[in-house]
Amino acid sequence: GDEGEDEAVPQVDAFELLEAVEILSKLPKDFYDKIEAKKWQERKEALEALDLLVKNPKLEPGDYNDVVRALKKVVGKDTNVMLVALAAKCLAGLASGLRKKFGSYAGHVVPTILEKFKEKKPQVVQALQEAIDAIFLTTTLQNISEDVLAVMDNKNPTIKQQTSLFLARSFRHCTPSTLPKSLLKPFCAALLKQINDSAPEVRDAAFEALGTAQKVVGEKAVNPFLAEVDKLKLDRIKECADKVELAGKKGVSGEKKETKAAAPAPGKAASAPSAASERDTKEAAKPGMAPKKPPPSKAGGPVKKGKAPAAGAGAAKGKKGADVKEVFEQELSPEACEEKAATVLPATCMQQLDSGNWKERLASMEEFQKSVESMERNDIPCQALIKMLAKKPGFKETNFQVMQMKLHIVALVAQKGNFSKTSANIVLDGLVDKVGDVKCGGNAKEALSAIAEACSLPWTAEQVVSLAFAQKNPKNQSETLNWLSNAIKEFGFTGLNVKAFISNVKTALAATNPAIRTSAITLLGVMFLYMGAPLRIFFEEEKPALLSQIDAEFEKMKGQTPPAPTRGSTKSGAGGDVGEDGEDQEEDTPADVMDLLPRTEIGDKITSDLVSKIGDKNWKIRKEGLDEVTTILNEAKFILPNIGELPSALKGRLNDSNKILVQQTLNILQQLATAMGPNIKQHVKNLGMPIITVMGDSKANVRAAALLTLNSWVEQTGMKEWLEGEDLSEELKRENPFLRQEILGWLAEKLPTLRTVPSDLQFCVPYLYACLEDRNGDVRKKAQEALPMFMMHIGFEKMSKATGKLKPASKDQVIALLEKAKASMPAKPAPPPGKTSSKQAAAPTPASAPAAAVYDSAPPASESKPDPKKTKPGGLASKGKVVPAKKVPSKPVKEEEDRSGPIYILVPNGKEQRVKEEKGLKVLKWNFPAPRDEYIEQLKTQMSTCIAKWLQDELFHADFQRHIKAMAVMTDHLETEKEGVMSTLDLVLKWFTLRFFDTNTSVLMKVLEYLKLLFTMLSQEEYHMTELEATSFIPYLLLK
The missing domain is CATH 1.25.10.10 (Leucine-rich Repeat Variant)
Structure with missing residues (x-):
């Protein structure tokens, strides 16, 4: 053990000390053109240039989306096998050089590599093996399990063989805690089909994978899944298990891997083993080493893109503070557990644990509880105590009093000790088995919650739900879902594997037992609190009767806010300050929740052919292109932000001469907003503003569709992006009565809901005044309705000053309307409780002056600088000297005062x-x-x-x-x-x-x-x- 540790530690340090090389900027300028060129020689040149760069042992993290996508395309679609091998080699290099930072791309390329194993040429197979092995070390088996299971039913024997061999190699890097029952069960089921395959190479690979799994978790854990396997095959599995050398074990193969790590071979063929050793050091801890505390995301569910640690990392902190970092420990033998338990439990307690007399077992439990209560955290041998509780009769205890105490002690050990996932795996099955028990269910749920607090809710919930649905007990299934509903409210939603839960809920909704369906709908209601309307999209294909029940549950939850977490990582204060632009803060929380949704990459489906179709001269072909886009979005449901050239293509269709296609485009844009979520914000200026232009169409149904689309976008982006700059004022400037009516009606509806607005709203004021005198009566009416809403943000005084450029007759009329509007000006919405910014607290805005949109007529600082001596700190600038402006005023009073002060704010560190x-x-x-x-x-x-x-x-x-x-x-x-x-x-x-x-x-x-x-x-x-x-x-x- 010590020798292995001596080898592993310098290796990890060596990688950390290496200087990362930035390669993205060093790619040839024509790289992306060449890699898609028709001539294979040009594609080869591009790949060789990249291959040279990825040979650097450590790469600087960055945005590798486009590079990975290009390599994926070559691996998946290129007909030249030499280029496929070279692209695979580049992927291996990227994975080895980026390590964990490559993890977010793993899900995109693993299915493509597995499918490509149909290629039989040895050099291609070897390159693909090296690539997928290197990629595996950047992620977790949990994250790619669905992709792997999906190809195991493939009809091609080579794909089945290579997938099983990949699993065998991957299992070698696992431990009992990273290969739990919830993963083991589906993999064993798939491999058992393959040991009966007609192709001998498929059978051999499946035996090797099963043998490796057995070596990792032990015969006891695998045997329940091999109940129907005959003795000959069982012997074959055992024989394979005996031959396996695990990556984290001391032995010849481990020493070889350590040696290879010191000097990576060209193309990084040796990087996978070196990364494997690092993975084992961080995750698995070699025998004899002190328990490691790995990064929480390793076994705590999928890593979320673009996020710092999810709840897998944070949820275990909460009440226990800094002590509750994830604990890893090797599974101990029964003898070792008894020995450890004997040092902390009274002898009589140990003797009576399995007594035939229930009273003696109860007395044993009482002594057990007293002993645990008196121990210090670091003195509690959690795994040993849990194994003692599981000792026969264990969790099959027939006396409810003994069972209740036993469950209570599990919760106590989880709360008081350094409780690991290894300990949790010993007991979770038993707890799930009791969760539906009338007398013991409450204690079982409390024990589950205590384990969730120690090991994180995302990880615990995933194991518990998988175990419950592996059983056939409907009571346990419904009560597990009820526990999860309550646990989400207690722990919060951060880090949960939404995709997995949606799959389980769909299974529950299809159950014949009404209690399971009811519990599933209740869980959906709780999830709706955190996810909102997007959740419904996953269940649109359910039967109408069931969908109406789901809708009724969602309706009950509308308007409610999720409760602040009370257990685990309590993030009730995670809102930060309210920004000056008001909506910044309001948009943060939905964005975080939207990130939880499983999203699909559709960029590679937006091909140049599709874009050409959408822009074709023939309206039928344009419609065909739009239909294809609709199909892509329907299949994907939720998408990643990369949509290629689609925005420019759709923008062109918004002014199509065929109004049917305009409406179809608007429908697609509505769908796009829902599918992309808050990330649609980046398309507001180039694609969102043209939606507003369509509101000037002469046809009422087209205008209505445009307004509906606009509101669907605003629902995702908030209003800030739409009010910034002069784009909106330019739309209002157009002398189109329909457009003016729609914009003013929309603003009259939206402005009262905002606490603050960008100062650029001021640019709309001259055109608002023009609308007050428009020849069209409907435009005048809408302008008068909007006037008080503008005034609530800009202020009466500033709007009065803005009439200075009007003709005398117009000015008198507008002033009269302003006076009238002043009486009906609504109050601003109050800020959410507990979210007042420190900036606002330090300098409260006077009630008469709007918070972030009080305007002054002083020109920009470069034209006229206020005299600091004449500016009273804290006084309103309107009382000071005003310099006539050439432009419409657009700056707050408070900001003009700031112009006399420093432009840089010194922030310590x-x-x-x-x-x-x-x-x-x-x-x-x-x-x-x-x-x-x-x-x-x-x-x-x-x-x-x-x-x-x-x-x-x-x-x-x-x-x-x-x-x-x-x-x-x-x-x-x-x-x-x-x-x-x-x-x-x-x-x-x-x-x-x-x-x-x-x-x-x-x-x-x-x-x-x-x-x-x-x-x-x-x-x-x-x-x-x-x-x-x-x-x-x-x-x-x-x-x-």
């Missing part, structure tokens, strides 16, 4: 924290061929704490003139705020990298002027750029 977050991959790494929306949003968020709000608005304004003015202000403050500049230099330089992608010459000249002054100042101050600042800026400067 702010830069260090940002560096830490980027290195820890908690934020996107500043690395892209062209800036995407998520990078810009991230930079906005980071700047919000250390750059003045008004300057930030200028920096991210759609108008390039505002960028030039912002740079003028930054130049003015360069000498006076040196410390502020240096403390935010990483963010300032990132903003300038965005400007390198601008095409406006005036902006670029100003950029270079400022940068020259900036670096001169930094040089004088003897400032040394950090690595983060250099890597985020210099490559883009060189490219420019």
